[in-house]
Amino acid sequence: MKKTFLFISLTFLGFVANAQTFTTIKSNPITSVKDQNQSGTCWDYATLGFVESEILRKSGKTYDLCEMFVANKDYMDCATHHVRMHGYSQICEGGAADDVFEVIKKYGICPENAMPAPGSLVGDTLANFNEFRDVYKEVVKYYGTGTNHTKPADASGLAYEGVRTIKGWQDSVQNVLDKYIGKCPQTFEYEGKTYTPQSFAATLDIDWDNYISLTSFTHHPFYENFVIEAMYKWRLKPSFNLPIDRLMTILDQAIENGFCVAWGGDVSGDFYTNGIAKYKSKLDPEKIQQIRQTQWDNWQFTYDHVMLIYGIAKDSDGQKYYMVKNSWGTQYGRKGIWYMSEDYIKLNTTYIYLCKDAVKKKMLKP
DSSP: OOSOOOOOOOTTEEOOOTTOOEEEEEEOOOOOOOBOOBSSOHHHHHHHHHHHHHHHHHHOOOOOBOHHHHHHHHHHHHHHHHHHTTTOSOOSSOOOHHHHHHHHHHHOOOBGGGSOOTTGGGTOSSOBOTTHHHHHHHHHHHHHHOSOSOOOOOTTSOOOOSSOOHHHHHHHHHHHHHHHTOOOOSSEEETTEEEOHHHHHHTTOOOTTSEEEEEOOSSSOTTSEEOOOOTTOTTOOOEEEOOHHHHHHHHHHHHHTTOOEEEEEOOOSSGGGTTEEEESSOOOTTTHHHHHHHHHHTTSSOOOEEEEEEEEEEETTOOEEEEEEOSBOTTSTBTTEEEEEHHHHHHHEEEEEEEGGGSOGGGGOO
């Protein structure tokens, strides 16, 4: 979730020189690469990029939607959940693709220029949560404990409310969000018209309920929904469980039919140095499901990043790769684009999030 590069030793992971060439088999339209910088908002950047690609697919129009609007609203929802759970829930910067859709359904969305530019409120040119994350967690966790009713102003000068009422503590948290991320507009101008975030979202011609999260684990039955037990999925939204080969077939069919796919998974290891990730030897297809589950159970495989899969390519040896847009700026990978091998995707996918129209109904049945 955060732009931190994790190094985990995987004996069978190999990296290919940046000189390696690829032949594009299928490439669906995407918007420009963004940079989440010093913020744990990959889920936000990747999923809004996915929404932008869906708009491109449906209408051909290009939008630059506002990640900080989603972050502001989502972090308030996360804080509310934490307090109502009396502190027994995750409070962090991380999230999931369905968070973005829930925010847009509830609050709407605005274009990028309707809010302060990311990082501008803290003297940076890109999103920077280095101070915000600590202040936010401190304020929210204080109200989540319920052990005290008063507290002096914190180091940032933002005073805590003296009474633990819903309005009182929400005002305190909102002040933190607005100070560091930016205040969400009630109305704004776009291409000569005035919108609210809700009315603007309505113009995008997206059915926000027409999307599905798919996953693949053996500790729950296949062909049923369950909530993935991952620290960043605090909304407890379910995913539909499928065998990994079935999930991969759906992924391929979606891309081939013009759909992009939001991908949540594990990017532990330094594949980012050249934007190419593959395994040295071909994994036994009969064992991948078992390996996935074993590594999930022992924490070798985690959920730590979200990106956008938009295409399929092959290398000079005919090996299949997925073309992936990341949110670490153009200075990493191949100008922000990654090539991830089929086995790498199989072994490191926590979930995929895509339009239901891209999924054949028979694929969701045994």
